[in-house]
Amino acid sequence: MRAVRTVDGGFQVVEVDDPTGDGVVVEVASAGICGSDLHMAGFGLSNTFGHEVAGRLVDGTEVAIRPTLACGTCDRCAAGAEQQCRAMALYGLAMDGGMADRILVDPACLVPLADGVPVGDACLVEPIAVSVHAVNVAGVQPGQRVLVVGGGTIGLTAVAAALHVGAEVDLSARHAHQVAAGERLGAGTAASGEYDVVIEAAGTESALVAAIDHARPGGTVSIPAVYWDGIAIPNVMSMFLKEVSLRPSSMYGCSGRHGPDVREVDEAAALLAAVPELSEAVITHRFALDDAPEAFRVAADRSAGAIKVVLEP
Incomplete structure (x- = not known):
């Protein structure tokens, strides 16, 4: 399958093996380019990029993906502050991300979408969750x-x-x-x-x-x-x-605003459904996955008028 990785300090589309192992395979429909992706181009990372991801399960169910994977057993996880977990791992950094045809994720990372939310916009759930957390901690x-x-x-x-x-x-x-x-x-x-x-x-x-x-x-x-x-x-x-x-305000966990067990990624998915103009205002460019090098160039060019650039496999 195709995947976006860094080659000689730049972003390229390469062929990699399909993901295997424990977890759920998601057919990627949209993956957003984050500013952190641009910053990490020169870090020498070998994994597939992409932590702002949405797609479809084998049965056709459309989901967004929470890219953070905490241990679930430590004191911080027990407090609902999974973003503070000392063993936190992130798809798109420590593990292969979603700028690819498919991604393998832990079932706990699936985020249900409300009816009517386009899966092509649902990659925004992750950055919205960052902002929901910033509003909640304040x-x-x-x-x-x-x-x-x-x-x-x-x-x-x-x-x-x-x-x-x-x-x-x-x-x-x-x-x-x-x-x-x-x-x-x-x-x-x-x-x-x-x-x-x-x-x-x-x-x-x-x-x-x-x-x-x-x-x-x-x-x-x-x-x-x-x-x-x-x-x-x-x-x-x-x-x-x-x-x-x-x-x-780092990433997201459970805010307590709507109860101690309500994930901020779910608050974010609900916000995307409630404010449909949000995706229209924020997503400025869409590119096919094969055009990832150009998509990254546009995302990095302040004069291009880009806000959120989305890859669509």
């Missing part, structure tokens, strides 16, 4: 003012997640197409004044500075962004004086 409540900094996939899905809770949401984004996407989802398009919660979804030092500046005294900055190169916090004194709480 404790966003109806009527609160929320600012999202960064207009990529995580920023825009965070806009949708916060709006769905009932917050008033503004988006601070760098590019015009991102601003337009946020507007389409219902966000205000200019940061003004102070906010109860700021979600930092850009992953830059300047974005974190802006997030702290806009947080009200006693406010919260939720950080689903990844700082690949490390950062300083020039306005740390402002953070100190205002007693702003920084809340790192």
Whole structure:
């Protein structure tokens, strides 16, 4: 079968054996390109890429895939915080991912989809879950003012997640197409004044500075962004004086917002069903799997107007 792997530091489609072993085989219908995929191109990884994945089971059932696989027995898993499991593994990193014709996954990683959700859009369930977790760890409540900094996939899905809770949401984004996407989802398009919660979804030092500046005294900055190169916090004194709480937000688990056993990936799947315009706003490009090298080029090109680029085997 076909699979996307790195060859000489670039992304290529190669032929690999079909997956075998314990688990469930999913015929891949859609796989999103994440910013982390772009960053890991030079890491020398040998596995198949792709952790934002949806597809069909042998019986035709359409599912999304939760790419995180925790031990299920440790103290963190027992607390519903599987994202903090010390033995966490990830499809698309430690194990072969879904940028391929097929993927083999643990049955616990299957995420049911509501009727009417196109499986070609359901690869968004994973990044939506990241944003749902960011909203949940910040404790966003109806009527609160929320600012999202960064207009990529995580920023825009965070806009949708916060709006769905009932917050008033503004988006601070760098590019015009991102601003337009946020507007389409219902966000205000200019940061003004102070906010109860700021979600930092850009992953830059300047974005974190802006997030702290806009947080009200006693406010919260939720950080689903990844700082690949490390950062300083020039306005740390402002953070100190205002007693702003920084809340790192890594992946997803069980939030407790809808009960201690409700997975945030299931919250994400429900949000995708409830807000059909989300996929229309976020997915900007689709490519056949054989065109993966071009898809990655577009995803990395800021001038291409890309937000989420999706591969379709």
